[in-house]
Amino acid sequence: MAVSTEQRVRRAAVRLFATRGFHGTGIRDLASAAGISSATLYHYMGTKEDLLVAIMRECLDRLLRAARQALDSFHDPDDPNDPVAALSALVTLHVMAHAALPEETRVVDNEVGALSRGARRHVVRLRDEYEAIWADTLDQGVATGVFDVPDPAVTRLALLEMCTGVARWYSPRGPLSLRDLGDRYAQLALRMAGAASPAGATAAERAAEVAAQVWRIRP
Amino acid sequence: MAVSTEQRVRRAAVRLFATRGFHGTGIRDLASAAGISSATLYHYMGTKEDLLVAIMRECLDRLLRAARQALDSFHDPDDPNDPVAALSALVTLHVMAHAALPEETRVVDNEVGALSRGARRHVVRLRDEYEAIWADTLDQGVATGVFDVPDPAVTRLALLEMCTGVARWYSPRGPLSLRDLGDRYAQLALRMAGAASPAGATAAERAAEVAAQVWRIRP
Amino acid sequence: MAVSTEQRVRRAAVRLFATRGFHGTGIRDLASAAGISSATLYHYMGTKEDLLVAIMRECLDRLLRAARQALDSFHDPDDPNDPVAALSALVTLHVMAHAALPEETRVVDNEVGALSRGARRHVVRLRDEYEAIWADTLDQGVATGVFDVPDPAVTRLALLEMCTGVARWYSPRGPLSLRDLGDRYAQLALRMAGAASPAGATAAERAAEVAAQVWRIRP
Amino acid sequence: MAVSTEQRVRRAAVRLFATRGFHGTGIRDLASAAGISSATLYHYMGTKEDLLVAIMRECLDRLLRAARQALDSFHDPDDPNDPVAALSALVTLHVMAHAALPEETRVVDNEVGALSRGARRHVVRLRDEYEAIWADTLDQGVATGVFDVPDPAVTRLALLEMCTGVARWYSPRGPLSLRDLGDRYAQLALRMAGAASPAGATAAERAAEVAAQVWRIRP
DNA sequence: CATGAATGAGTATTCATTCAT
DNA sequence: GATGAATGAATACTCATTCAT
Numbered sequence: 001m002a003v004s005t006e007q008r009v010r011r012a013a014v015r016l017f018a019t020r021g022f023h024g025t026g027i028r029d030l031a032s033a034a035g036i037s038s039a040t041l042y043h044y045m046g047t048k049e050d051l052l053v054a055i056m057r058e059c060l061d062r063l064l065r066a067a068r069q070a071l072d073s074f075h076d077p078d079d080p081n082d083p084v085a086a087l088s089a090l091v092t093l094h095v096m097a098h099a100a101l102p103e104e105t106r107v108v109d110n111e112v113g114a115l116s117r118g119a120r121r122h123v124v125r126l127r128d129e130y131e132a133i134w135a136d137t138l139d140q141g142v143a144t145g146v147f148d149v150p151d152p153a154v155t156r157l158a159l160l161e162m163c164t165g166v167a168r169w170y171s172p173r174g175p176l177s178l179r180d181l182g183d184r185y186a187q188l189a190l191r192m193a194g195a196a197s198p199a200g201a202t203a204a205e206r207a208a209e210v211a212a213q214v215w216r217i218r219p
Numbered sequence: 220m221a222v223s224t225e226q227r228v229r230r231a232a233v234r235l236f237a238t239r240g241f242h243g244t245g246i247r248d249l250a251s252a253a254g255i256s257s258a259t260l261y262h263y264m265g266t267k268e269d270l271l272v273a274i275m276r277e278c279l280d281r282l283l284r285a286a287r288q289a290l291d292s293f294h295d296p297d298d299p300n301d302p303v304a305a306l307s308a309l310v311t312l313h314v315m316a317h318a319a320l321p322e323e324t325r326v327v328d329n330e331v332g333a334l335s336r337g338a339r340r341h342v343v344r345l346r347d348e349y350e351a352i353w354a355d356t357l358d359q360g361v362a363t364g365v366f367d368v369p370d371p372a373v374t375r376l377a378l379l380e381m382c383t384g385v386a387r388w389y390s391p392r393g394p395l396s397l398r399d400l401g402d403r404y405a406q407l408a409l410r411m412a413g414a415a416s417p418a419g420a421t422a423a424e425r426a427a428e429v430a431a432q433v434w435r436i437r438p
Numbered sequence: 439m440a441v442s443t444e445q446r447v448r449r450a451a452v453r454l455f456a457t458r459g460f461h462g463t464g465i466r467d468l469a470s471a472a473g474i475s476s477a478t479l480y481h482y483m484g485t486k487e488d489l490l491v492a493i494m495r496e497c498l499d500r501l502l503r504a505a506r507q508a509l510d511s512f513h514d515p516d517d518p519n520d521p522v523a524a525l526s527a528l529v530t531l532h533v534m535a536h537a538a539l540p541e542e543t544r545v546v547d548n549e550v551g552a553l554s555r556g557a558r559r560h561v562v563r564l565r566d567e568y569e570a571i572w573a574d575t576l577d578q579g580v581a582t583g584v585f586d587v588p589d590p591a592v593t594r595l596a597l598l599e600m601c602t603g604v605a606r607w608y609s610p611r612g613p614l615s616l617r618d619l620g621d622r623y624a625q626l627a628l629r630m631a632g633a634a635s636p637a638g639a640t641a642a643e644r645a646a647e648v649a650a651q652v653w654r655i656r657p
Numbered sequence: 658m659a660v661s662t663e664q665r666v667r668r669a670a671v672r673l674f675a676t677r678g679f680h681g682t683g684i685r686d687l688a689s690a691a692g693i694s695s696a697t698l699y700h701y702m703g704t705k706e707d708l709l710v711a712i713m714r715e716c717l718d719r720l721l722r723a724a725r726q727a728l729d730s731f732h733d734p735d736d737p738n739d740p741v742a743a744l745s746a747l748v749t750l751h752v753m754a755h756a757a758l759p760e761e762t763r764v765v766d767n768e769v770g771a772l773s774r775g776a777r778r779h780v781v782r783l784r785d786e787y788e789a790i791w792a793d794t795l796d797q798g799v800a801t802g803v804f805d806v807p808d809p810a811v812t813r814l815a816l817l818e819m820c821t822g823v824a825r826w827y828s829p830r831g832p833l834s835l836r837d838l839g840d841r842y843a844q845l846a847l848r849m850a851g852a853a854s855p856a857g858a859t860a861a862e863r864a865a866e867v868a869a870q871v872w873r874i875r876p
Numbered sequence: 877c878a879t880g881a882a883t884g885a886g887t888a889t890t891c892a893t894t895c896a897t
Numbered sequence: 898g899a900t901g902a903a904t905g906a907a908t909a910c911t912c913a914t915t916c917a918t
Binding site: 255257 | 898899900901902
């Protein structure tokens with residue numbers, strides 16, 4: 001199956017931005033990694049920053065879409081255990097995405113500071129939207145009493161950083177599959193939230209399905 | 220109390236490397252932030268990379284020293300609860316350091332990839348030494364049965380990423396003091412470790428004392 | 439009435455070369471101003487310089503042709519007042535052309551330096567031929583005593599620069615018609631030449647007719 | 658007498674901008690013409706445009722200063738012949754400056770279009786101030802009846818273009834000295850203005866003195 | 877007839893670093 | 898100590914031009 005030049009550029013950019021950083025990656029590095037000349041590069045992108053923005057937006061868009069899609073599938077107002085399942089799903093999704101696409105997600109996490117003001121605003125807004133979903137889920141669990149969390153804000157940030165960190169160390173060559181990893185992290189997250197009952201397997205399964213669909217991850 | 224030019228250079232470097240990244244910071248940016256000319260800068264440092272290495276080494280040295288010092292003070296082979304106290308101390312120390320010196324620690328976390336091979340080896344070795352302390356502590360707790368951890372490696376990494384992440388969001392202008400933050404995180408960590416009994420206040424207090432001594436943090 | 443692509447290219451080039459200069463105009467600017475792609479552009483021209491040369495040659499050719507045609511119509515060896523009519527016609531023609539086609543003429547005046555040696559020689563020869571007509575006219579007037587000119591060379595250059603300058607400021611939206619402008623300048627020129635008798639209206643009228651024919655100017 | 662590097666840069670820029678145009682002059686051309694590397698160039702200037710602006714401003718500032726200084730010296734409200742002397746002085750000054758510094762003045766005349774909007778506004782304002790002096794002088798002559806000018810605006814523009822054009826052809830190696838040239842042009846200008854009486858030698862002499870002072874022209 | 881894709885050479889500007897003073 | 902001057906190599910990006918389709 002042939003890979004278009006545009007895709008090769010995108011992939012080279014993701015890899016290099018993730019490993020060397022945006023400012024550490026030269027236009028020539030990008031071009032030679034994509035197998036074209038640096039002049040040709042400009043047929044497939046605007047500026048170097050445009051390329052960065054496109055990578056970030058797609059990554060965040062997918063994360064948002066996945067989170068919304070996953071939570072939609074749990075919507076059952078009569079079930080007070082909902083937040084447990086929702087948190088499990090969010091964690092599973094986030095962790096699987098960060099383990100399966102560590103380069104994209106590291107770019108999003110590390111290079112926001114390299115953006116110009118306008119682009120930064122846009123990216124930060126997307127990120128805030130995403131984090132609001134986590135905050136809502138935590139708040140709902142606290143409100144219904146299924147979570148025991150003294151400081152929801154701190155817990156939310158701790159959870160997010162913990163899960164995001166996966167992109168910094170997970171290796172598909174290690175002993176853990178993406179599903180294993182998701183399960184481990186879901187358990188850790190529920191402990192942090194002080195949830196008495198562990199989530200059923202359903203939540204994680206559905207989350208994995210969403211992940212498979214959004215990122216084409218093989219489960 | 221006057222600040223030496225060398226200190227001004229160091230501080231400027233920490234600030235700029237943390238906010239713009241190593242590759243995003245020019246030698247002239249450093250010089251003007253330190254209030255000197257770019258030529259004068261070279262009286263106070265070797266290369267730009269030497270400056271980065273020095274910042275990273277000092278930061279990691281301090282973290283190591285603090286961790287060892289804190290654990291030494293708990294050494295009581297007859298007390299099987301030791302690991303609870305030890306983990307509390309490690310988390311408290313790590314979190315306080317990352318909250319109090321977010322720029323230094325972010326440089327250590329984000330700019331390892333900017334180092335040349337030789338320097339990277341050295342820095343990574345220091346980091347591994349430090350993480351080994353966490354691993355030992357977790358293993359000991361599992362061995363003595365005070366921790367309930369299905370996968371110590373994953374838990375260690377989750378813990379470290381969670382605590383390190385503090386440097387990315389904590390603000391001293393927020394509602395939480397360093398001690399508050401340390402306590403919140405120690406509690407989260409013990410939950411993650413499945414520790415039945417919470418740590419006594421003693422561990423955190425001693426950790427805070429060590430932190431105050433090593434980083435001159437006002438508690 | 440449809441405009442051919444070739445004409446659109448030519449007009450875009452004239453406009454852009456006049457406003458941004460030859461070196462300030464990119465091939466892509468030309469293409470997009472002509473509504474085609476930069477590759478298609480090369481179906482309608484040789485190199486960028488060829489385009490410039492063609493513009494200049496046509497402009498100078500027309501000017502030469504107009505001047506000769508106008509002077510031919512006055513040829514009356516018995517009339518010592520001829521030079522007055524001839525100068526009036528030359529000035530009228532030159533001024534009308536530069537006012538009606540300021541972009542073409544500005545390109546000719548400003549971009550000679552952008553030509554390569556071979557092309558420059560050709561263009562300069564045309565220009566010299568044209569200026570020789572003015573020189574001859576002045577000399578004849580001096581010889582026959584109808585002009586009072588202490589330094590014919592200086593006067594010729596002053597006249598030419600004065601008339602050429604029209605292309606830098608005349609606007610068809612202003613109060614002056616092309617004929618008005620020609621009359622004003624013819625009068626100034628005769629004053630400069632120290633001509634006692636003003637030219638009759640005939641000279642200007644015939645010049646305007648030639649202009650109308652050569653450049654399709656509406657009088 | 659040594660020439661500073663800054664002066665060498667300025668002179669190289671004037672020469673190259675005048676002969677090849679702003680867009681036709683590369684930074685490397687400038688550097689090698691100044692005898693330094695292209696990186697060193699940036700010790701002595703901001704951007705390439707800054708250099709252009711500086712050249713234009715100085716040239717226009719000098720022209721304005723000279724014109725004001727020259728007119729001040731004639732101020733005699735009882736003498737209705739004033740405008741004749743004033744116009745003679747303006748023309749002499751303008752012509753001498755354009756003949757003695759043809760490169761500077763051609764840059765001013767030809768490269769306004771290469772300026773960015775902000776800089777252009779500034780330069781155009783200076784030029785307008787200067788031209789207003791000519792307009793005032795003409796108007797005054799018309800009002801007092803010493804000039805016979807049917808259309809002062811056209812005459813002003815014709816005069817200015819005629820005098821400015823000197824920079825396009827005058828050569829110091831030719832037969833005319835700067836003073837000769839000024840005299841010829843002053844006479845042409847007075848004819849164009851329909852002034853009955855020629856200016857006394859005083860006006861030109863004073864103008865030449867001002868020119869000598871402002872531009873260090875040897876008379 | 878038209879163009880997307882391609883590129884080597886070039887653009888202006890900045891880089892980290894050195895060194896004479 | 899401190900710095901202005903200097904630079905080769907790099908930066909991101911554009912150039913005019915070609916050619917297969």
